Amino acid sequence: MTAVPYSRITGTGGFLPSRRITNDDFVHMLAARGIETSDAWIVERTGIRARHFADDGVNSSDLALEASRRALEAAGRSAADVDLIIVATSTPDMVFPSTATILQAKLGVHGCPAFDVQAVCSGFVYALTVADAMIRAGSARCALVVGAEVFSRLLDFNDRTTCVLFGDGAGAVVLEASDVPGILATELHADGRHAGILCVPGTVSGGQVSGLPLLRMDGQAVFKLAVGVLENAARAVLAKAGRSEADIDWLIPHQANIRIMNGTARKLKLAPERLVVTVDEHGNTSAASVPLALDAAVRSGRVQRGETVLLEGVGGGFTWGAVLLDF
Numbered sequence: 223m224t225a226v227p228y229s230r231i232t233g234t235g236g237f238l239p240s241r242r243i244t245n246d247d248f249v250h251m252l253a254a255r256g257i258e259t260s261d262a263w264i265v266e267r268t269g270i271r272a273r274h275f276a277d278d279g280v281n282s283s284d285l286a287l288e289a290s291r292r293a294l295e296a297a298g299r300s301a302a303d304v305d306l307i308i309v310a311t312s313t314p315d316m317v318f319p320s321t322a323t324i325l326q327a328k329l330g331v332h333g334c335p336a337f338d339v340q341a342v343c344s345g346f347v348y349a350l351t352v353a354d355a356m357i358r359a360g361s362a363r364c365a366l367v368v369g370a371e372v373f374s375r376l377l378d379f380n381d382r383t384t385c386v387l388f389g390d391g392a393g394a395v396v397l398e399a400s401d402v403p404g405i406l407a408t409e410l411h412a413d414g415r416h417a418g419i420l421c422v423p424g425t426v427s428g429g430q431v432s433g434l435p436l437l438r439m440d441g442q443a444v445f446k447l448a449v450g451v452l453e454n455a456a457r458a459v460l461a462k463a464g465r466s467e468a469d470i471d472w473l474i475p476h477q478a479n480i481r482i483m484n485g486t487a488r489k490l491k492l493a494p495e496r497l498v499v500t501v502d503e504h505g506n507t508s509a510a511s512v513p514l515a516l517d518a519a520v521r522s523g524r525v526q527r528g529e530t531v532l533l534e535g536v537g538g539g540f541t542w543g544a545v546l547l548d549f
């Protein structure tokens with residue numbers, strides 16, 4: 223295979239498990255534990271109205287499989303055409319093998335490289351950047367890039383400051399070698415000094431869980447860092463591509479909190495209707511949030527071929543990044 227100038231998204235897909243949990247469902251669930259919350263608090267502070275939870279026994283690879291099938295269909299491709307599979311997830315089916323190899327088997331294909339990327343809520347932007355680099359280098363021509371999570375498995379339902387925020391789901395894109403843009407520029411960052419502000423500080427060791435296998439977050443610290451790095455990453459990726467804020471048709475940031483998303487749009491002087499919002503119905507699905515939002519915007523006819531889209535991720539690590547593309 224030879225190097226090519228660009229990679230380009232040729233199809234998108236998304237999948238949410240059917241069990242929809244509203245804020246009022248949470249009010250009742252938490253009340254049974256003696257914990258108070260309200261629809262008004264959750265909507266005002268986060269923009270979230272509902273999220274979806276996978277049933278027991280349904281894993282990230284199952285959600286990834288449905289999203290992948292839809293993306294392949296949209297691209298007019300079959301699984302046999304795929305020569306690279308990357309899954310971004312922090313909730314893998316197993317410690318190993320990777321969820322990407324499990325997905326590969328479920329797709330009924332074998333042989334092509336398949337691996338996971340672990341960058342928490344920035345995972346999809348990281349995975350897309352790796353796939354873009356491999357395609358432009360000539361190492362692959364048709365990549366399946368997926369974000370898939372069952373974050374409900376990591377939630378502490380005694381901690382109202384985190385358990386209402388997250389949901390399960392998967393989003394996927396087919397990324398292909400192209401002579402026309404395509405991905406225009408990518409920008410990735412991490413700062414491990416902030417690992418402690420958003421983490422699941424547990425692991426398996428000697429046949430036991432060691433440490434706490436539940437999500438812990440200093441929400442305000444994450445909020446403050448997120449607002450700054452999302453603006454910086456946006457400006458950096460635009461500069462790399464020789465584009466300006468005025469060229470952005472759609473901003474699709476990580477769907478964690480509507481206040482962070484609105485703040486980023488304002489700093490980039492984007493009209494509110496240029497911001498794609500799914501956090502209201504999906505909650506924060508970590509690595510799945512950006513491809514799920516992209517798919518929703520494409521399928522509803524908002525994002526059109528040739529339009530310029532800015533994808534942004536931010537989350538645990540601390541990690542952040544951006545991908546600028548012509549759809």
Ligand code: UT7
Binds near residue numbers: 260267343445506
């Ligand atoms: O995916 C990775 C990215 N993650 C993020 O982007 C998360 C970023 N952070 C946030 O989105 C926000 O910080 C939160 C939504 C997590 C919290 O919002 P906040 O405006 O920072 O609230 P807070 O933590 O300052 O809490 C305000 C009050 C507290 O009560 P007191 O101490 O003022 O009496 C909390 O105990 O709200 C209380 N509170 C709740 N009340 C009702 C916290 N959670 C809840 C709840 N229901 N679920």
